[in-house]
Amino acid sequence: MLTETKRLLCRDGIWLDRRLGQNQVIDASILKKMIDYAEVTKNDKVLEIGAGVGNLTVMLAEAAGTVTAIERDKKLIRILKERLKGRTNVKVLQGDALEMELPEFNKIVSNLPFSISSRITFKLLGLKFDIAVLMFQKEFAERLVASPGSKNYGRLTVNVYYRAKAELLDEVPPSAFFPQPKVSSAIVRLKPRQPPFEIKDEQLFSRVVRALFQHRNQRVRNALLHSFSEIFPKTKMTKNEIKSFIGSTLPGKFLEARVPELTPEDLGEITNLLTSP
Template identity: 55%
Template sequence: MLREKTKDTLKKHGIRLSKKSGQSQLIDERILKRIVEFGDVSTDDVVLEVGPGIGNLTNFLVERAGKVIAVESDERLTRILKERLGERPNLKIVNGDILEFSLPEFDKVIANIPYSISSPLTFKLLEWDFDLGVLMYQKEFAQRLVASPGSSDYSRLSANVAYRAEAELLEEVPPGSFLPQPAVWSAIVRFKVREPSFEVRSEDLFFRTVLAAFQHRRQKIRNGLINSFEVLFPDVEFSGDKKRSFIDETVPREFLDLRPESISPEEFGKISDSLDKKFQDFGC
């Protein structure tokens, strides 16, 4: 069984995995195979795998992909990966922090990622041009990632991801499928990066508008944007009265009394466009 093989491999190298660092290894072969199937991996694909650990998923990926680029930050696990699979001609193993360097060229990203980097990694990936992603996340994070406006899980993450990709939650995975066993359930999410479904005048301001709104998710948009005005326009010094008048005169009236969870990504785009136009008219 893969569970025992994983235990033996780690014991042989004197390694105790850190749940805090998200080093839980996926040990359910059925789920590992389904992840590869969800990614529709073929010999035409260059696959990026983030956090391969000792290579349980990598082993299945190299059987199907044209090339696999496995990026592992833990040098000890990198050595095990090289020992187990380093002779495979279609596998490139990189020891390093995926958040610290430019991404390589790839078609698909398929991985059981360290949950501690879920948010920054997702946003970094969405800035890249690739075909498909199949990633394992903590269940709660996955639910927020795919949430729709009006739901309790809808968040800054949901709005930003929806702007750049189509995401779907495919399968929930119990803690017992991992070693060591995490305290939470996990979930597999598939997403396809695409051109934004709507245009905005400034992408940077769009993302800052979403951030400013959800920093005060219990407040109405009017108050939230006033209270996070420095997030919207970090280099502008307005008095409190000027901030209030700017927001009141700029944000379309139908949105002023709504809370962030009720506003769709497209509507956030309308808000940010209004803010950008007014800001340019001010000559700031």
């Protein structure tokens, strides 16, 4: 697969740009694992974002009912269309997946450009689908599945947990890519689900989580005080009034806890208690 990837790129005079995340997986066993983890069958409509030279696309075309492959780089689109010529179950789209309306799909399998990991993950979690199997930078993947109290636990962890079950399935070394990235990668599976706890105001939840983790090393009482204007941007309360509101609204178990110690459920409960002052 490495030889074929280099041949296609050399023939068309294309240089892949690491800064754009154009690292192509050249280990067929890794690509097969991704397809197997997604349990792809002929009944599935599969979406691939960042198709590159089509190493994964070709294998998806064999396994899935239909495949829609999105690639931003016009030069790589030429290679994709040539490799997939005659495959009637594959549609190739040129464009930015962050900006375009995504086609209907029930599964997504992708080696994502690292630079769009967070933004595309939340865009996907706003849509309906069954399973996503995605390649991320290892550090990002570890943040997705981190436990409360750990160094990787944060806003990303909480917001994904609220929307989906995340599993880190495999670590992938730099040698599985061309060109090789400087860091290891990981395969993650996301399964959307109903939220595991009730939130009365999801926008307020998002603001509370963001504000608290901006002060992750502080106790909740102080973190809320320092970020109160971000949570309630229309407030005209004085600092003393804010202190009084926080102290009278939340129980001591939350006020004295440090932010990383809070579970997603705790953060949901805090949000529900913090009605507009």
